[in-house]
Amino acid sequence: MLGKVLLPWFGGGAAVWTVCLLFFQCALVGGYGYAALARGKPHAVLLAASLLCLPLRPSPADLSGPSLGILFTLARTAGAVYFLLAATSPLLQRWYSGGDPYRLYALSNFASLLALLTYPVLIEPWIPLRRQLDVWSGGYALFAILCAALAWTRRPAPRPLRPPLRFRASWFVFPACGSALLLATTNQMCQEVASLPFLWIAPLVLYLLSFIIVFDHPRWYRRRLYALLAAVAIPIACALYAAGGNLPLKAVLAADAAALFVCLIILHGELARSKPEPGLLGPFYLAIALGGAAGGGIVALLCPRLFRSYAEFPLLLSATAMLALIAWHRSGDLSRLRQMPLPSRASVAGLVMAALVPFTVFDAGSRPVLAASRNFFGVLRVTEARDAPGPRRLLTHGATTHGTQFLDARRRRYPTAYYGRASGIGIAIQSIRNHLRRPLRVGVVGLGAGTLAAYGEPGDVFRFYEIDPAVISLAHRYFTYIADSAARSSIEEGDARIRLREEAPGHFDLLAIDAFSSDSIPAHLLTAECSEIYRRHLAPEGRLLFHISNRSLNLEPVVRGLAEHLRYRPIRFDSAGDEALGTLSATWMELTPGQAHSDHSAAILWTDDFTSLWRVLK
Known part of the structure; x- marks a missing residue:
């Protein structure tokens, strides 16, 4: 209790x-x-x-x-x-x-x-x-x-x-x-x-x-x-x-x-x-x-x-x-x-x-380990791979890849892993950019390797929220997405829910929730109470994006529950991986203002008092 x-x-x-x-x-x-x-x-x-x-x-x-x-x-x-x-x-x-x-x-x-x-x-x-x-x-x-x-x-x-x-x-x-x-x-x-x-x-x-x-x-x-x-x-x-x-x-x-x-x-x-x-x-x-x-x-x-x-x-x-x-x-x-x-x-x-x-x-593994870290928040490793589709670095948390980056100059600015241009987050960023036709304000809960900074253009503001100081250190030291980005990027260390609750409204055009360590989910970021904090930080036409790729849990009903609670319209995006582009299959859900008909039986609303895994286990 x-x-x-x-x-x-x-x-x-x-x-x-x-x-x-x-x-x-x-x-x-x-x-x-x-x-x-x-x-x-x-x-x-x-x-x-x-x-x-x-x-x-x-x-x-x-x-x-x-x-x-x-x-x-x-x-x-x-x-x-x-x-x-x-x-x-x-x-x-x-x-x-x-x-x-x-x-x-x-x-x-x-x-x-x-x-x-x-x-x-x-x-x-x-x-x-x-x-x-x-x-x-x-x-x-x-x-x-x-x-x-x-x-x-x-x-x-x-x-x-x-x-x-x-x-x-x-x-x-x-x-x-x-x-x-x-x-x-x-x-x-x-x-x-x-x-x-x-x-x-x-x-x-x-x-x-x-x-x-x-x-x-x-x-x-x-x-x-x-x-x-x-x-x-x-x-x-x-x-x-x-x-x-x-x-x-x-x-x-x-x-x-x-x-x-x-x-x-x-x-x-x-x-x-x-x-x-x-x-x-x-x-x-x-x-x-x-x-x-x-x-x-x-x-x-x-x-x-x-x-x-x-x-x-x-x-x-x-x-x-x-x-x-x-x-x-x-x-x-x-x-x-x-x-x-x-x-x-x-x-x-x-x-x-x-x-x-x-x-x-206990063995050395098949890939060279450049860095390894363990702290209160889990186990992190940075490794290098030389096989197809080319030399690249990978950030893993537990057994799950949380970001990759090509090492060659031509491709190192490519958004890879779950964040490719054909993914839900890639489509959403391009869509809202075309709609607003101005620089964007983007909030990202979860830094990873900083891959989403690759979408930054001159005048954009990207604000990342990351609770694990080791992730911030590894992202700066072994990956260049933040340094290469044309956007003005900043990283706020601490629990995203607490930081967002304490901050003035961010007026984000897009707020992406991607704070999952390994395949584990911080359930307090998927509750009705937390969704109200997200809404306070969105611009009038702002969109919420949830990364719900998960081997163990089907999180779509939970996000649909949040959509009903907020009276937002949910859209699911599934994308296949492309080895040549270094992308992985991914599932994102976008919530946009505007009520739409939904199947109430498929929605599960989590709250700070109740978060049950039984109904979402795969």
Whole structure:
């Protein structure tokens, strides 16, 4: 819920959710640590005091970077209430440790799973975000009152025992790897589709489900079975990772999800095998929380600085298999390898293969890499190609080409890729130029390689909006579209929606929306609220252009929904690629003032409160 509130404030990328998870994992550490020390009556007082933080009302924090901004916003909005909420599970299990507390742990995770599954089906589509925050605040108030009453009447719990060091290490390492793999898989999925609750929830559901299964009863985790499954799932996921964006989306998502689930069962299954007696619940849960926060921090903060790709995904798959082998060795199973039956030896061989296969996906590639960059907004590469139709440079984001430019002097001013003269954007620029017969004012949301500047003529004004500073740097350093353009071009760094909302009307004759990273869509740029911002910046006869080429999603109904909302006329343009001109097939939609008859059944209106992928998945 809070993650969705933050999306339009921080660019709508997958990293928004990654940093949100990191915050809640760190707050969980604090809650679990506090639970080990908490006493009933002081805890009741803190719960009562936390009601002063309600209702939740997030507001964006403008700090030096988006990651810090997200962390500070969440801490200011929900830090206190989540801190106390996180302490509840270990406190209750400590108070009721006379029974089987691990069934309570499984039940706690089941409740979280139920809430996750409920959100995209029963809550997100029907309840506005502000109302969601109010309802949640009311639910928390009820929880605080009930829990405070219970805490006030409980007797002090006995001091926990000191666990052996080897147990503490396993309690930390397995959750750390599981948490890191959760975030790495989520990043991998979202970079090719969109950063939306639907794709956030799916990996998290598998994460919680793995805890529920292995902590419900020891019989559910069978080492040999899951080792064999890992020997199949990990190589398949790595092969699809190496193939990039050239395979059907559903197959890639299914393979990633299968590998994630198998690995999580292994990691959390080994964790469950080392669980302590109820008297050590506090240290056990604290170690799990510390491991989860460490794994989240590695993926959210460290990996973007270490890697220039999402290399942590295959590496963590390999790490899972290695940790499983270490666990087998510590338990003495590997020392009995020769005496094992054939299926058991096959499972060990499968784990060895699963540990080694991920390293085969790293190669130099078929094209020279001039530059590579990874930051909060994703992975960028500039490469050179020498094959037909001639020497050229390419800018790719994830697995998707975002711009190309010929290197020879004769053709380097050609608009290429999705922006050729036969494309929807090329036709629209020429049409409005012929109609107005004066210099144009053009706004472009998304810079890419700066290809659209090739359409600039003397007197024109081209204003680009780009959120990723790395894109701006690469466009200036490795491509010459901006420098070669006859138009007066400028680049505004920052989220286009925020910048346009803050600026005076731009009186654009044409405003092109082309801000998609990889094949992922920043959904906050396709909502009814954002379309009103676009309209405010258009000249009286101005046109809106949306680039909707996408391997995974059919965005035409969404743009038609915006057209109906604005009372504009939608026109779809499909163009085929031409290798000789360096162009690719593209689909654009143009919205022009003037109501036209449209098929309402084909229109889907997204809003800031509701953006569903289900109806637009291909």
